[in-house]
Amino acid sequence: MSAPTDVVALAINTPRRFYRGGERILAFRGIDAPAGHDDHRPEDWLASTTHLFAEGGGGLSALPDGRTLAAALEEDPNGWLGADHVTAHGTEPGILTKLLDAGERLPVHSHPDRAFAAAHLDCAHGKTEAWIVLGAEPGATVWLGFRDDLTKEALAALVDDQGDGLLAALNPLRVEAGDAILVPAGQPHAIGEGVFVLEIQEPTDLSVMLEHARFGLEEAHAFLGLPVERALESVDTRTLDGEARADLQRRWVDVRGHGSALSERADEFFRAEVLASADGAVEGDAGFGVAVCVAGSGTVTTEHGEAAHRVTRGDVLLTPHAAGRIRVDGGATLIRCRPAAVPTATSTPTDLPGNT
Ligand SMILES: [Zn+2]
Structure with a gap:
């Protein structure tokens, strides 16, 4: 079937996740909770052709005609993506877009870059991501990058401890609606409670969950099935200073x-x-x-x-x-x-x- 020649409205696609949230997604989308909804639906995966890494798989978006977007793309990649895209990037969109409502603070985590994913995870994509802040409670905070250089041993000790030291080691950033923050692969980060973002990222669900114990995650899930020392090699342990952070931040609301x-x-x-x-x-x-x-x-x-x-x-x-x-x-x-x-x-x- 050929790709449509008009826009396609997308319904919500909210896989169950290990952390709370989701009310802001329903409010933003202007819909009532569908059957089976609960308070662990903090992400709406939009036009997704990506599966969850764990937590039962899932994640694929469906079109109004019932086909998955992934299946529709296979039928007419040029129509959906354009011939130039297909030549340059292949028959996949190469992005994953989400709405994300942090009903509680997310764990400190990071994502591998392309080189690490290719070498150790048999995957062509890493996960650089960006947060386009659509809403935030007063004083809401995100955390990005280490405040000071850490040795590999110091990082391993913080991870082993599973205490508050990991979050304390990161730069806190106050956010409000209108902010946009790029999060390069490798940079440790966390989104605080009460932050609602439109998120765009490379199309994987590969996360190194530096903080995992308080969220009840298995180590195999937390470290992508890799030995802990190997997984921690994907983390950027250098200082992310003010100048570097400024280079990653913009105000989308200022675009005319x-x-x-x-x-x-x-x-x-x-x-x-x-x-x-x-x-x-x-x-x-x-x-x-x-x-x-x-x-x-x-x-x-x-x-x-x-x-x-x-x-x-x-x-x-x-x-x-x-x-x-x-x-x-x-x-x-x-x-x-x-x-x-x-x-x-x-x-x-x-x-x-x-x-x-
Ligand atoms: Zn992330």
Whole structure:
């Protein structure tokens, strides 16, 4: 079956996880709790072709016609992703997008990078991720990177202890709606209670759970089935200082019209484009993406679609490449999470800032 030539509305997809949360997702999406819902549905996996690493598998998104997105992609990868994407990146989107509602503080954890995942986990992707903060309780906090250099032995001792020392070793960052933070693979991090984010990441569920005991996680799950010492080699134990943190932080809410929500350091992994129509209509180019209406309401139309779609905060639309260009109007702000751009013939290293 060919990919649709218009946007596709996505229903929620909330696998059960080991930590609490989920109320903010239901409120944002404007829906009642479906049958079987409980207080451990803190993530809504949007347009997912990724399985959970543990916790019963699952995670794949379904389309309104009942097929999984993964199966639909196989039938028409060029239509969904665009021929250029398929040539450059293959027949998978290469991203995982989620809504995440931290009903309690998440454990301190980190994610392997591509090199580590390829060497030890038989996986081409690591997990660099980014948090696009949509809501936060007053004083809400996230933690990112070590405050001081740690030796491997010191890290191993903190992990062995499973006490409060791990969190205390990280940089705390106050967050509010409008913030956007890139979390490079290897950097230890935690999201605090009361933070609600749109998250974009490389398409894996590979986490090294440095803190695991208080969440009741098995060591095999916590360390990806690897020996602990091996798993800890994936953690960046160097100081993440203020300058480095600033390089990872942006304010998506300050984008007027069309622009990136994220630090340009995200570009090699994924994109998150803001389409803010408060000052007039904005357009985005054709391509696979997960467009989340994060503020206001308005309309979305596509180049090859039939109708204008009314959108309001909390709506989630999948944009197939075959739909062509997308136009947002009427005051709505969308953030469209997309795969990394396809390199063009003109983007030689001399074009990069800093090399001129
Ligand atoms: Zn993470």
